[in-house]
Amino acid sequence: MANMKVEYIPIARRLDGSYIQLTKMTVGSGSPRLFLGASIHGDELTPIAVLWRLVEYLKVAEVRGSLIMLMGMNPEGIAFGTRYEPYFKVDMNRVYPGSGDGILPRRIANVVFEIARESDVAVDIHTSGDCIPYILVDPVGGEIRERIMEYAGSMGVTVLDEYEEEQYRAERLGESLPPKLIEENVPAFTLELPGGVNIDWTGVNVGYKAIINLMVKLGMVDTSPVSIDEYPVIGEKGYRRHDVRSSSAGIIEPYVKLGEYVEKFTPLGVIRDLRGVILEWVRCEKSGYVVAMPRRSVVYPADRVFLMAVKD
Numbered sequence: 361m362a363n364m365k366v367e368y369i370p371i372a373r374r375l376d377g378s379y380i381q382l383t384k385m386t387v388g389s390g391s392p393r394l395f396l397g398a399s400i401h402g403d404e405l406t407p408i409a410v411l412w413r414l415v416e417y418l419k420v421a422e423v424r425g426s427l428i429m430l431m432g433m434n435p436e437g438i439a440f441g442t443r444y445e446p447y448f449k450v451d452m453n454r455v456y457p458g459s460g461d462g463i464l465p466r467r468i469a470n471v472v473f474e475i476a477r478e479s480d481v482a483v484d485i486h487t488s489g490d491c492i493p494y495i496l497v498d499p500v501g502g503e504i505r506e507r508i509m510e511y512a513g514s515m516g517v518t519v520l521d522e523y524e525e526e527q528y529r530a531e532r533l534g535e536s537l538p539p540k541l542i543e544e545n546v547p548a549f550t551l552e553l554p555g556g557v558n559i560d561w562t563g564v565n566v567g568y569k570a571i572i573n574l575m576v577k578l579g580m581v582d583t584s585p586v587s588i589d590e591y592p593v594i595g596e597k598g599y600r601r602h603d604v605r606s607s608s609a610g611i612i613e614p615y616v617k618l619g620e621y622v623e624k625f626t627p628l629g630v631i632r633d634l635r636g637v638i639l640e641w642v643r644c645e646k647s648g649y650v651v652a653m654p655r656r657s658v659v660y661p662a663d664r665v666f667l668m669a670v671k672d
């Protein structure tokens with residue numbers, strides 16, 4: 361059994377004097393050092409249970425190197441079920457590297473960043489609703505991209521490139537954790553699992569197995585890679601994530617399934633008004649795979665309704 365250490369890192373005080381703190385668990389010691397961050401978005405809970413399961417496994421396994429885990433990086437957001445840091449309503453995955461003397465969300469981001477930058481590989485774990493599990497790789501070239509692709513590719517789930525450049529910039533994804541770590545020469549990427557405010561327990565299994573596969577790749581555990589067959593896997597490389605938006609609000613009926621390949625302009629679903637009159641056929645202008653389904657049956661005007669994997 362590997363040695364385990366739990367630390368509570370105080371960030372700031374609440375008005376009752378108690379601490380807002382991060383829970384850090386370290387298993388093993390030395391290199392390689394694998395960083396795992398869970399739930400910087402407080403309404404994405406599946407990753408926390410993935411870390412619990414890893415801890416259970418590591419109680420009975422030998423581990424080489426160390427696993428550094430932040431067990432819920434947005435504790436107040438988790439408590440309130442919100443994506444944001446609730447006091448300042450800030451998306452903490454858009455303020456990295458943060459700052460030690462900034463407002464609360466920037467301080468939390470800074471603590472996360474300083475811990476993660478000491479690692480050899482970093483995985484930031486999120487959820488993406490009703491989705492296939494997938495890895496997002498930030499736009500970066502050269503040798504570090506090769507290392508990222510090698511690690512990501514070992515995990516047994518779909519690997520996608522990020523949004524096209526304009527949207528990547530507009531959504532300030534360059535200020536999320538992985539690209540800021542890549543600037544520090546740490547291979548880092550995002551793992552998206554099924555679920556949200558409700559933990560998807562099949563997604564937990566998948567996330568757990570994917571991390572074990574990465575640990576096998578890093579030589580941290582003596583076991584064989586495990587196959588992931590709970591969800592479809594897009595084996596082909598070179599796909600990127602792409603939003604399909606609606607124009608109309610209404611109630612959506614999907615016509616496609618997760619992981620399905622759909623030719624361009626084929627209807628992905630239909631949006632109706634309250635009487636049932638068809639307002640819109642939702643289509644993607646590119647052929648590709650269905651990565652995530654609509655989050656709700658009610659679609660907002662000009663909403664993101666499907667996430668696809670497409671090629672240019």
Ligand SMILES: [Zn+2]
Pocket residue numbers: 401404486487
């Ligand atoms: Zn997220």
